[in-house]
Amino acid sequence: MLLEAAVAVLALATAPFAVAQDPYPVTGVPVGSGVDGVPLRQNINDLQAAGGPAWDLYIRALSAMQAAKETDPLSYFQIEGTVPMRRLLRIHGRPFIEWDGAGSQQSTGSGWAGYCPHGEALFVSWHRPYVMLFEQLLVSNAKQIASTYPGQYQQQYAAAAESLRAPFWDWAADSTVPAATVPATVQVNFPNGQGLEGRSIPNPLYTYTIPPAVLTGEFGPFDAQMRSQTVRCPSPQTYPASANGNLASRPYKQWMYDAFTRASNFSDFAVTSNSVVSLELIHNGIHWDAACGQQFVSPDLSAFDPLFMLHHANVDRIWAYWQAIRPDQDIFQYSYPGLSRFATPEGTMISPSSPLPPFFAPQRVPLTTESVRSIKGFGYSYTGLEYWAKSADQMKQDVTLLINSLYSSSTGSPSKRSAPRGEPVQVRRYFARVRLDRAEVEKPCQVNIYLDGKQAGSLVVMNQPAQGIMRAGLTLDEVIQASDMHTMSVDETVDAIKAALAVKIIKADGSTIDITKVPSLRVDLEHVVVTKPAANDQFPKFGTSSLLALGDSILRKII
Ligand SMILES: [Cu+2]
Structure with missing residues (x-):
């Protein structure tokens, strides 16, 4: 006492x-x-x-x-x-x-x-x-x-x-x-x-x-x-x-x-x-x-x-x-x-x-x-x-099992050739690879990618950090699946994406940033064959990707 x-x-x-x-020391909760x-x-x-x-x-x-x-x-x-x-x-x-x-x-x-x-x-x-x-x-x-x-x-x-x-x-x-x-x-x-x-x-x-x-x-x-x-x-x-x-x-x-x-x-x-x-x-x-x-x-x-x-x-x-x-x-x-x-x-x-x-x-x-x-x-x-x-x-x-059960979905265009029995299933997937310098945009803002006016991907640029290159590979699968692009050949799909793609940078108040003032902005179109896993304790395998740089005439067209 x-x-x-x-x-x-x-x-x-x-x-x-x-x-x-x-x-105050950070130890986690003591548990013996x-x-x-x-x-x-x-x-x-x-x-x-x-x-x-x-x-x-x-x-x-x-x-x-x-x-x-x-x-x-x-x-x-x-x-x-x-x-x-x-x-x-x-x-x-x-x-x-x-x-x-x-x-x-x-x-x-x-x-x-x-x-x-x-x-x-x-x-x-x-x-x-x-x-x-x-x-x-x-x-x-x-x-x-x-x-x-x-x-x-x-x-x-x-x-x-x-x-x-x-x-x-x-x-x-x-x-x-x-x-x-x-x-x-x-x-x-x-x-x-x-x-x-x-x-x-x-x-x-x-x-x-x-x-x-x-x-x-x-x-x-x-x-x-x-x-x-x-x-x-x-x-x-x-x-x-x-x-x-x-x-x-x-x-x-x-x-x-x-x-x-x-x-x-x-x-x-x-x-x-x-x-x-x-x-x-x-x-x-x-x-x-x-x-x-x-x-x-x-x-x-x-x-x-x-x-x-x-x-x-x-x-x-x-x-x-x-x-x-x-x-x-x-x-x-x-x-x-x-x-x-x-x-x-x-x-x-x-x-x-x-x-x-x-x-x-x-x-x-x-x-x-x-x-x-x-x-x-x-x-x-x-x-x-x-x-x-x-x-x-x-x-x-x-x-791996948990990630597959929580987050996997069957996106991507089925390969034209259906897989013979016993062979792995392959799909072709499309990504927009986006790159820009944060210093060139007013923050926070969103970089939005559209295909035929439908939002196909969107990245947030926060207030912090204020500078530095930001990069990401945005999947285009959802919009491609919902359009007739997924029935086309690879070349046709690439041409269709080139014709349909547009970029907009939007501020928090909904107004648009002029992308001609963002010279660092680059978008490359990527397509890659993905082999689906044979068992649910495995992950898909990505093959070699093909890249196509989308020039200014595509990126900076007015939408
Ligand atoms: Cu946070």
């Missing part, structure tokens, strides 16, 4: 000092030895459908995190859960201030001054500890809340808190916004005497109210539009209908499958690629679509929308699956001059051992791409990646 009291006094005496000096496994992150739709204690705790923990006040001294004196939501959320972008003694501002001149990297190889590895930090706080809040439930429910709620992890939104398998993010209020069970009582509370997944001090600029410039809460699809648009309409305009499922099955290395898969839409560019599309622009499309404010952690848990999951399929290409393996960030001047040489500020392990050891490359030891995993019970080969096979 005496010892406990002494420890408590010590904690009271040192906690504020410790918080001011040392960044983990030899018997760790909890899996769940699909938000499954978590909601199952309901029960896990759902009650998830919603109530999010509410508690959103309500915690930075100025409330009590919040510093708790052993766990010391970081109010607003401090967590501002790490990503605005206001641009130092996080918890993580080092002073080093960003370059007018360059990006938030901590998050975009448009560079660090993108996925930086966001992994960010979601882990969120998850640590979520679970510690859930544990505290679980302890308030009465006797007969105590064990159930404690167990649910123990296995709660940050849920993900699988926008590739089901390209509609999660139903849980739609209603303004949500019903959850609170303790009531010896029983439970269902109560309706404001839905923490619906909106986040910006703390007034943040909004009025106490910590630096925030939102020029002074929106007091996060907004999705304002009138005349509606949420979720308009958001779901946006999401349906891009073939996310096909993009995801192409990235998994065609990317040849980490950079192709995650950063930028000629032949597929990389994970980061797919992720950009979600930021544009899911809230019809608004805060969610701007890296400086996007983390404040409650969709953010659902979205980024999924980005992390997709990366973890890629790592299981391609362990030889799990991270980037080169050095490059990085872009400006809060703690990193532009041009700093970035390698897999570069720190990921402001994220530190205990004892102020900086986390790096190398130290977060494996999810082992971070207290969470995903379906298929039960690493404590499976070999690497088994996980690779299980993840």
Whole structure:
């Protein structure tokens, strides 16, 4: 008893000092030895459908995190859960201030001054500890809340808190916004005497109210539009209908499958690629679509929308699956001059051992791409990646099956010659390879490809990064399948595409950017024969591609 009291006094005496000096360590949720496994992150739709204690705790923990006040001294004196939501959320972008003694501002001149990297190889590895930090706080809040439930429910709620992890939104398998993010209020069970009582509370997944001090600029410039809460699809648009309409305009499922099955290395898969839409560019599309622009499309404010952690848990999951399929290409393996960030001047040489500020392990050891490359030891995993019970080969096979069942579709024109019995089925697929310099366009904007006036592909250019070449290979399959082009010979199809193709660059307000002012814009037409897999634990094989550069007369015609 005496010892406990002494420890408590010590904690009271040192906690504020410790918080001011040392960044909150990012460890993932502690799980003991983990030899018997760790909890899996769940699909938000499954978590909601199952309901029960896990759902009650998830919603109530999010509410508690959103309500915690930075100025409330009590919040510093708790052993766990010391970081109010607003401090967590501002790490990503605005206001641009130092996080918890993580080092002073080093960003370059007018360059990006938030901590998050975009448009560079660090993108996925930086966001992994960010979601882990969120998850640590979520679970510690859930544990505290679980302890308030009465006797007969105590064990159930404690167990649910123990296995709660940050849920993900699988926008590739089901390209509609999660139903849980739609209603303004949500019903959850609170303790009531010896029983439970269902109560309706404001839905923490619906909106986040910006703390007034943040909004009025106490910590630096925030939102020029002074929106007091996060907004999705304002009138005349509606949420979720308009958001779901946006999401349906891009073939996310096909993009995801192409990235998994065609990317040849980490950079192709995650950063930028000629032949597929990389994970980061797919992720950009979600930021544009899911809230019809608004805060969610701007890296400086996007983390404040409650969709953010659902979205980024999924980005992390997709990366973890890629790592299981391609362990030889799990991270980037080169050095490059990085872009400006809060703690990193532009041009700093970035390698897999570069720190990921402001994220530190205990004892102020900086986390790096190398130290977060494996999810082992971070207290969470995903379906298929039960690493404590499976070999690497088994996980690779299980993840391949999972990717095939979740994301494959039978697109592409069937080859003219039908395959004789026993021979592999081949299809011919068409891609538009797009390339442009971000510096030449007003951002955010969309680069849209049309065939006969129908949108055949679309890429989002975010505010950040402001420069650098962006590349992607956009599948044209859907529009070709819907037209009579798929019945034509290759030469006829190529001619038809040349006659029908047009490009438009559209700003967030719907107005068009004059593409004669974007000299870097290039589009090459690619066709490639793809051999379908013989079994569902294999991926399709892409043959040699044929490329045709589409000249200015085609690209820059007026449509
Ligand atoms: Cu993001």
